[in-house]
Each structure stands twice: as C-alpha cells, then as structure tokens.
Amino acid sequence: MWTSSGGSSASSKTAKRKSSSTAGSAFNEKAAEKMFEEFAEEDDPTVMGMDGIIKLCEHVDLDPFEDKRVLVLLWKLGSKEKPSQITKEEFLTGCYNLHVDTIGKFQSLIPSLDTGFLDEMEFKDFYKFCFQFNRQGTHRTLDKELVVALMKMVLTGRIPDDRLESFCTFVETQEAYTRITLDQWTSFLDFCFAVPDLSQYDESSSAWPVLIDEYVEYMEELQKKK
C-alpha cells in the first residue's frame, strides 16, 4: 500500500510495519499518518501534544479529563518518550499493533480499553504509565492532589474501596510530602495486593516506603479513636 522512500530514518522504521497482511485487513499507514497530522502540534508535526489528544478524544467521544480509557489508549499506543504527548513514531507503531487506521476503528476500539481486561502484570504496567504520563516537563514527581485524583480514577474497582478511600484521605491530609515519587506510587499498588489486611503489617521488616508506614500508623490511630 505504501512505498518506502529511500534514505530517511523514518522509512527504515516503517519498513517494519510492512504488514504480513491478513486477508482483507491490511494496515493503511498513509491513513494513519493523515490522522496523526490532524492532531499533531502546530510547531512540531512529529508530536501530538495534549491539545491534539483532547481533540482526538472529542472525535471518538471520550472525556479526556474523566475517562481513564484515554490513558489506556495512550498506553496501548505506546507513548513513552515524554509525558503528556505521543510521538508520530509511537503513534504509528501503536496504530499498527492495534489495527486501527481510521477514527471509526478507534471508536470501535474503545470498549476493549476497559481495564477489567488487564491481568495483574498488565495492570501494574498501565498503572505505572499513568504516573509517568502525567508528569509535567522534566519533573519526576507528581503533586499530591493530582496523585489523589489519578488514583481515584484509575484504581477504583481494582482495589477495595475502603483502602483507596482511606489512602487518598491520608495523602491529602498529611503534610510531610507535598509531592509523590514514582516509587511511592508503584509501591502503593504492590502493597495493596501484598497486604490486604493491615493488621498483618509489620513495619520492622517492611521495605515499603516510609509513606506507607505512615499510612498504616495513621490507620491504627483512627482505629484507636473508635
């Protein structure tokens, strides 16, 4: 469907995408590219920034601020290089892997973006992506308010409600940390899976981040007050 133009690096990568076409549904790279151009940054056509992403969401009827499937989509497409954006390269490879080359196909993709379909390993990877993607510029940490909002959006249904609720309250009210690191973020999920029952928690032998020790302490204090 498309010809490889010699010499440019883009083409050597696109060479990979030369599809072993299954009967009737070969990938239309040109169409995908055209889609990308519609949403690309004005001053940098190799990148789709937040504006473009929002626009794409509007086209497929997804709420870019409330619907976590947007994040799932970006994750599946393969945004990695920088937060809050996706490069053309990443986009095209992603589209190829997901077999989408039109808006219509994006739309029909949406139901499959539910996180319920992800197993534990996949979900952990997605969850980590959520943090990474939401960073601002070169910052390596996230503001605690953003963390709370993000957790509520992404973890609801995946971990027990009371755990999510109490942890978010704790993060909001504690004053020791104004920003949350990636390690703290990913450890929280691992902690939820590993320690479903807080009474089993043993700080003296735990490698969990101090934030989590403090959370458990906070919960114990609440218990005492009851």
Added chain:
Amino acid sequence: MATNVGNQRIIPLEEGWNDEIKAKAIDKLEALLNGEMKSGSMFGPKEYVQIYTTCYDMCTQRSPYNWSRELYQRHGETIEKYLTTTVLPALRDKTGQGGTILLTELRHRWLNHQIMNKWLKKFFTYLDRYYVKHHSLPTLSQAGLRCFRTKVYDEMKGETTNAILGLINDEREGKIIDKSLIKSVVELFESMGMGSLDAYNSDLEEALLNSTREYYAKKREDWINDSTPDYLIKAEEALAKESKRVDDYLNSASETKILKVVEEEILERVEMVLLEKESSGCRALLQNDKSEDLQRMFRLFSRLENGLNPMAAIFQNFISSMGDDIVNRRQARLEGGEKDKNDDPKFVKSLISLHEKYLGVVKQDFTGHSLFQKALKDAFVEIVNKNVGQFTNAELMSTFCDRILKSGGEKLSESEVEESLDRIVQLFSYLTDKDMFAEIYRNQLAKRLLTQRSTSDDSEKLMIAKLKMQCGTQFTSKMEGMLSDLAVGSEQRSEFENRMRSVDSKLDFSVQVLTTGFWPTYKSPEVALTPEMSKCMDIFKDWHEQKHQKRKLTWVLSQGNASVRGVFGKKSYDFQVSTLQAIALDAMNNGVTMTFQELATKLNAEESILKPLMHSLSCGKYKVLIKTPPGNKINPTDTFTANPKFTSNMRKLRIPMATLESSLNTKRVEEDRTIAIEAAIVRIMKARKTLQHQQLLSEVLNQLAFFNPNPRDIKKRIEGLIDREYLERSADNAQVYNYLA
C-alpha cells in the same frame, strides 16, 4: 602302677590332693586366716616349692592321669566352701550391730580373701599357664574374685552400703569416723567391678548420690532463712568438705558427681531466692560494698551453668538505677531553678565516679568476667544516653574536657589530666551519638586553639590520640588537621615576621592560616579595616601568593585579635581585644563621638555584629567607651564616645566579646549523617548486588559506628537512592533491592 618318663611315680588324684595339697597348703592356709596360728608363719620357700611341684606334677602327668581339670575345679570349690562355711556366717553375725562393726568384719574377711586368693594362685600357677588358656577359662584370681563376689559381696553389699552412708552422714554432722576403714571397703567395691567401676557405681555411688541429695536438701531448708552471705559461707564450706571426703576415702571419679548434686541442692534450687533476698541479696551486697561476700557469691554461682546470668542482670539493674539517680539529681537541679548551661561538671564527675567504682567491682569481685563487663557496659549505654535539659550529655562531656584542657579551667597535674581524659573517653565510648560529640569537641577545640587558651599542646594531642584509639583515624582526622595547621603556622611565623620587618618595621602582625574543612565554618564579615591593617594584610597576601599560588585565602576577621594601646590622659593601657573591637576603637580615636549608624557605615558592619561589638566596649566590665543614653542594651539610636574617666589598676586588660555565632551546628551533623547513610547503602549494595531489605538494614547499622539511625531514616535514604536510580526494587520481590550499575 604306671611309670612316667624318667622313672617318676604317678601321683593319684586323691592322694595328691588329700595328702599334699589339702593338708599342707589349704588347711594350713585356712588355719592361718582363722587366726589359729601365729601370723608370720606363712609358707616358707621350701614348703611353697614342694606344694607347687606337687601341683605341677599332677598337671603334667600323662593322660589319663592328668589332673588339671580336677585341680581347677577343686580350687574353685575350696574357695567357695571356705567363703560359705566360714566367711558368710561370720559376716551375718555382725549385722545389726552398727556400721563400724560390720565394716570392720568385712574388711577383715576381704583382706583374708585376697591373701587366700594370692596363695592359691601361687600354688596352682601352672594351671594359669596352660589349662586356663587352653580352655578359655577365668584365671585363678578371677575365679577367686568372682566367687567372693557371688557368695559374699552380693549378699552383703546392701547393708555395707547403708553402713557406709550412715558413717558419712555422721561425719557430715561433725562426728569423727574411721576413714581408713571406709577406704578399705571402698576398695572392695572397686575391685568387685573386675576392671571397671561398675560395681562401685551401681552398688555404692548411686546410693551415695541419693543420700547426699537428701541430706543437702534438708540442710537447705535449715539454712535458707539465714542471710545470703551466711548461707553462702555454709555452702562453700560444705562443698569444700565434700571434696575432701572424696579425696580421703572415695573413688576420685565420684568428685564431680557429688559436687554437682550438692551444687544443685544448695545453690541451683535456691539461686533466685538467695540473690533476691531483701536486705542481704546481691543488690544489697552491691549497695553496701560487701566485696568479700560478692566474691564468694561469684565463686559459688560460677560453678553452675548459666549461674552467673541472674547475678549479672541484678548488677546491671543496680548500676542503671544508680545512674538514673544521678540523672534525676541533675533534672531536679534544673527544675529547681539552676541555669541550664552546657557545663555541668558535677553531673559528669558523678558519672565518672560511678563508672570507676563499678569497673573496680567488676575487676576485683567478679574477676573481670565478660558477663559483668557487658552488664556494666549495657547499663552505662542506657544511662549515658539519657539527656536532660536542652544540652545533650555529649555536649556536657565535651565541655568537661574543655574545662580540663583550657587554661583557667580546672587546675590539675599532668597525671591527673591524663587520668581524667582517660575516664571521660571511657564514658564517651558509651555514647550513641558520637558524631555529635566530635562536632562539639571540634568547635571547642578550635576556640581553645584560636584564642590560645589551651593549657598544653601535649594534652590536646593526648586526648585526640585516645579518641583515635576508640574510634579510628577518620574520627579524629579534622582535629589532627587543626593541630597540624597550627604547627605549620608557627614554623612559618618567623619567616613571615622577617618579611614584615623588612617591609615596615613598625607593624607587628602575624597570620594563622587555617585549612578549610578541618575547622568549623566561621562567618567572614567584610568589615572595613584601618589602613594599617589593610597594609599588613596586603603584605601577607603577596608573601603567601609567592609560596602557594593555587591557594585561595578568605580572611576570618571575627576570630582575630589585637593589642590596642589606649592613652587616657596621663595613663596608658594595653587592651587585648578582638580585631573587630580594635577597628571600632580606632574609629573612636581622638575623642570623636559617633552614632551607631555612623559606625555601622564606617565599619561596614551589620547590626548583628556591631551590637555585641559595641556592647563589649561600653556595657561590660571595662567601659572604655561611654554610651549615650546609658544602659545595658545597644540601640541603633545610641551614640558613643571614648570614656575620659576610664581608669583601672591593671595595665594590661582583656576585653572579652560575646562570640558571634553559636558554635554548635546540629544541622551540619544531620547532613553528615544523611551522607554517611547513603554512602553506606551504596557501598553495601555495590558489593552485594542484590540484598533483602532486612539484611541491608542490619549491614548499614553495622557500618555506622558513630550514631544510630532509626530504620525509617535509613528507608528514606533508600527511597532517595531509588529515585536517583542507584537502586531498584526487585520485580519479583518488593522486599529485595538490586544495585543499578
């Protein structure tokens, strides 16, 4: 009759037996033993040879006249008969008449048996040589012994043992008994084992151990109401006596067993009761310095396995409570209104005395045993780290050293200084926050050195050497650096003095160069200098440049000092002041009046510096300047002028000024700790590549010798390192870390 080879007559069995052996040997032997003949008329050589030869012949005769078997049998029968018909009745007769009588008879019969056995063996020796061996039979002696055992010993052993035990208990109660009699009977028991101590053990020793146990259990009940020292004296005596008893008449193998039984009954069972007695137990003895009693207690309980542990625990508790008293007294003083300073020599001296005293007790009363050394150490670690008031004990100890090492402090002889420093270093060794001590000590050392208030360079070096021995080179490297800066400085001083003189003979100026990093960080205010001062500084700068091109100098005017000649009318004085004070005085020369603000501008000094500066010159002991309006507080609206009425009896005066900065930098120590923890983590992980969380924690704690971080702090550093990608959590196990190269 048949004839033998060589024409010898064949001896028939009954003839040989009855006429020769029985008549001449056995009957005579029995008569002797029964006391029917004069003793001393045992078999002479001729007699003996004859009997022996008869036996020999009877055993070497050709078959069917070889009477070996018969003779062997009759040997046994003879003994048996004698024992049964003569010996046993005699013994049975003596039972029920008291132990001594029975034992005496038994000894008599046993000795007799040994004689009989010996002679019979001698007579029938030829049997031992061939017949016995050939038929794998017991030897004649063995057969004899066995006979005694089965016929006599087995029947009498029960009563014999009881007799012996009875006598032993009599002796325990203080009665005199016949020891050699018992000893002989004990030998009987020993022999009845036929090469082993089995008979002795099961027939005598076992019963002895039981009766010993019973006896001392009862004694224990009698004694237990005594005071502990009295009880222990009795216990020690009892053990000594039992030991001697074994020596006197028992088999030596019994010693450990008997002593163990006694120890169990009179020491082990009541150890805690004895130790914890209200007014005479271990704690009371310690309280009342009962050295001898403590030594005895130690000796006795060290016999028991783990017997010393409860004692050491009481010792530790005791010292802890004494230490608590000292700490509480300090607290009470502070609460009672005493000023909370960083100097409390009473407190430090009390701790030192306590330590010295009980170190002595450990060495003298407890033979320096490691359990007690550890108890002392653990108690002191607890005490020394109990801080009261706003100053830590680390600081109090350092100030104590400062007192000793600075001139005008404690007046001590050289050996007293060494002793004091030695003792303070011992206390120091118990501090958890040693790095805090080092920081404070360093600051105080710097002050002593820079103001030349150190009593003796040697003492300073001595103390640093002691700290080095405790903690290693790294701990004292900065302190040593400070001393070496001064040493280098004094070397170079004369060289620079010459230089100064050659340039301008009127200026008397010297500079001490400090290596940054060794010394505390001082503020370097950029105060405006007098022209003479600037000139001096320039001369030095040039000279220094020539010597060391690459070094950058920063002037620390706040630490310098000067001598200012003040002429007040006809009188003149030499003021020893700081550089800053000198500049201020210079500005006030010739009776000018200046406002605070004017001075601030002229000197280019901040308020935080100018205030204490002007205070020292106008509100202190020597009011060289007059402040208007008068008062003890410096306000920016004040004016100053030289005091024309200033007078003093002394010619040379030192005008002190408050130090401009707090010398203690806790923040610096915290930062160093953070760095030390991280360095330790990285070092360990680099070597091990992968490590479980608990192991990493414990290795880090091992490596940090000078302070004790809590696990959360270490975890925070680990998280920091994860964030900076030195480490990662293992994907398989969140409790394991991997090193990232």
